[in-house]
Amino acid sequence: MGGEFVLSKPRNGIKCRRFDRCNTMRQTETELFSEETRERRRGRRRRINGSFFLDMIIFFRPCFSNFLFLSLFILSSSSSSSVLSTETENLSPRNQTLRPLEELNKLKAINQHLRKINKPSVKTIHSSDGDIIDCVLSHQQPAFDHPRLRGQKPLDPPERPSGHNTRGLRPKSFQLWRMEGETCPEGTVPIRRTKQEDILRANSVSAFGKKLRHFRRDTSSNGHEHAVGYVSGEKYFGAKASINVWAPQVQNQYEFSLSQIWIISGSFGNDLNTIEAGWQVSPELYGDNYPRFFTYWTNDAYQATGCYNLLCSGFVQTNSQIAIGAAISPSSSFKGGQFDITLLIWKDPKHGNWWLEFGSGILVGYWPSFLFTHLREHASMVQYGGEVVNSSPFGAHTSTQMGSGHFADEGFTKASYFRNIQVVDWDNNLVPSPNLRVLADHPNCYDIQGGSNKAWGSYFYYGGPGKNPKCP
16 A cells, blocks of 8 residues: 555445535545554554564563662662671671671671681581580691791790799689580681681771770770789780689670780780780670680781781690680689689790790790780880770760779778789799789779788789769
8 A cells, every 4th residue: 555545436336426425425435544544554553663662672671680680689779788787786896787799798798707717627516505616636726827837836824924824713613515525626726717707806807806905004095994903114925814704794895894814014005915804794706795814916007917815826725624715614703602714824934935824834825926026025014904995875974893892991892802912033033023002993883992911912802883873
């Protein structure tokens, strides 16, 4: 038809005898024909247009598939990361939800870090408190990732300081993971396994397992508050004390409460060297409120070096019975039974490494001397006591407790204590701490009182409740 208009003859061979009748018939047939033509044209256009879009879909199908896959992937990532967003929003101090790609990158970094610090184990122990303890071959522990230690093995025990007695607590009776008789085989070290949720509680992967920089004794800087006994002015080669263990209440997961020994050298600037050991309650680091045995070290005032426990290459563990970072049990009770742990840190006169002993002659391990600058020689200060983080929640002082949560003047069975406080001198002798002085940053919140007697030697009581009517 080609779109050309043609007037057809009347149907059934009927001739038009009258003009008006014939004209009416022609007009009717013309209208019918025109309608049929329009319908056919519309159908043709539909077929053409349909074919065109079909061809376009076929032509662009690969791109469309990729686009569809990308859309589904983004939707899936958004859905799966919503849980992480909620979790990190609750856990992050900034309450900041990351975008999906950033969340995926963060999880990737976390898993990579977990593979680095969680070493293959020859035995795995599940503790009643939820910890997983991996028995790792001693030469495969994280310390031997350090370039200076790679390919080596732990050193043999050094000479103990003279005057050191062997009376004390057996390690099997103070950590929960050993309560059911579980042990790690000889030649292995027990390491608390780090989980993904442990790192998610930290501000970042790089901040996990580290203290925030804060160290200064003459000011209350950055919310860290102390009640300590200390000695200074001489050369010190170690320290020893029995530390009363409690389970203080910590107000939120971004705060902690600890009691420890500090071995210190250098200024309180960027060159500060410290070795630390004691017990702590840290919901952010461990995810609970158990008091836990811990170690720490730094050689640059907590800036880039050092970490808690075995969370970086540094401290070399030599003991198969004690897990650093594991929960301590039992702990002391108010007006009830008292429980303390004895710790000794000293510098090996022969090799210069700093060793840690727990209780009755049980060597835990050592910090290699090359980790440090000033502490390669000796310490210039030793401190003993408590520390808390005060994040000033809701604009008020924290209610996080130090020690037992009671002030020093309440005394035995109520306040926390350090007793038999000693130092190691230049000739590797344990001697009473000379001129032990005491200091509390905020005595209305946490205080300290010292003393001396024949049974306890040099000692002090310390601690407090934090927020109270006298604590601003």
